Amino acid sequence: xxxxxxxxxxxxxxxxxGGRLRLDVxxxxxxxxxxxxxxxxxxxxxxxxxxxxxxxxxxxxxLRTATIEQGHDPRELVLYAYGGAxxxxxxxxxxxxxxEIHVPASQSVHSALGAVASDLALTxxxxxxxxxxxEGGAAEVDTSRVxxxxxxxxxxxxxxxAAQGVEPERQLLTRIVxxxxxxxxxxxxxxxxxxxxRLLDDFLTAYATRYSxxxxxxxxxxxxxxxxxxxxxxxxxxxxxRYERGEADASAAEVGSRRVYDAGTRxxxxxxxxxxxxxxxxxxxxxxxxxxxxxxTVALPSGQRATVDELLGISIRRAA
Numbered sequence: 584x585x586x587x588x589x590x591x592x593x594x595x596x597x598x599x600x601g602g603r604l605r606l607d608v609x610x611x612x613x614x615x616x617x618x619x620x621x622x623x624x625x626x627x628x629x630x631x632x633x634x635x636x637x638x639x640x641x642x643x644x645x646l647r648t649a650t651i652e653q654g655h656d657p658r659e660l661v662l663y664a665y666g667g668a669x670x671x672x673x674x675x676x677x678x679x680x681x682x683e684i685h686v687p688a689s690q691s692v693h694s695a696l697g698a699v700a701s702d703l704a705l706t707x708x709x710x711x712x713x714x715x716x717x718e719g720g721a722a723e724v725d726t727s728r729v730x731x732x733x734x735x736x737x738x739x740x741x742x743x744x745a746a747q748g749v750e751p752e753r754q755l756l757t758r759i760v761x762x763x764x765x766x767x768x769x770x771x772x773x774x775x776x777x778x779x780x781r782l783l784d785d786f787l788t789a790y791a792t793r794y795s796x797x798x799x800x801x802x803x804x805x806x807x808x809x810x811x812x813x814x815x816x817x818x819x820x821x822x823x824x825r826y827e828r829g830e831a832d833a834s835a836a837e838v839g840s841r842r843v844y845d846a847g848t849r850x851x852x853x854x855x856x857x858x859x860x861x862x863x864x865x866x867x868x869x870x871x872x873x874x875x876x877x878x879x880t881v882a883l884p885s886g887q888r889a890t891v892d893e894l895l896g897i898s899i900r901r902a903a
Contacts, residue, residue, distance in 0.1 A: 707814060
């Protein structure tokens with residue numbers, strides 16, 4: 584895919600990783616030619632376009648799987664595009680599903696930022712299957728045994744958080760039970776509110792939401808399978824720098840132009856190139872455009888517009 588992006592002009596061989604690593608365009612063309620173009624009797628450029636379209640279509644399918652097939656309307660969501668190639672490809676397909684793509688200022692190290700900015704989280708669990716009859720079964724649950732299991736798990740959770748320097752007042756423990764219908768294999772995690780009757784009611788509600796009311800077995804009993812304690816250590820959050828919004832004109836960040844494949848028109852066009860490190864809050868960009876950062880490249884197709892926010896992230900939407 585990197586070879587294709589290079590052949591398509593999306594990546595600059597001289598400015599990759601902020602110029603710290605030079606890419607070999609000739610080698611990329613040879614790779615595309617031998618692996619794709621010659622077997623399919625295409626030009627190298629046509630083959631590179633095909634590679635990009637296949638990869639982008641696959642990413643779009645995965646996005647549908649994560650949203651529509653899970654019952655979510657993607658138009659209500661914002662897609663965060665990060666990682667080295669996330670912003671390079673997301674604009675080509677994602678706005679067919681979502682209304683906004685956001686490229687955070689931390690793009691290529693966004694996962695690492697999430698790791699250092701997140702709370703400590705531990706999951707402790709113990710499988711102790713307990714069968715419960717369909718009617719009147721809540722009374723059959725040995726609540727004292729349930730309490731004993733949770734207390735054991737919570738004690739271990741507190742000890743492990745304390746070993747990582749988390750003070751008791753910054754520890755948060757949540758009790759969960761994995762429940763299923765008897766003779767089924769898949770469970771649903773349900774918060775434990777202290778009442779077996781409440782647990783089963785919540786399980787039925789969750790089951791109906793996921794599989795529909797009609798899918799609920801009429802006479803099957805319940806099984807409490809695994810008891811879980813989620814132990815969280817609340818840590819201080821990093822404070823991100825914010826910048827005052829200024830003028831919309833981003834021409835000060837423009838560093839030149841080159842012929843780049845435009846996913847909007849499906850053609851090669853002369854495209855302005857911007858240095859992402861020079862972009863300021865409030866700047867507006869119109870596609871087609873390419874924004875180059877030391878860790879990623881944002882390829883903005885025609886028919887889209889981008890705005891730099893106060894955190895220096897880029898919000899991408901369809902042009903009005």
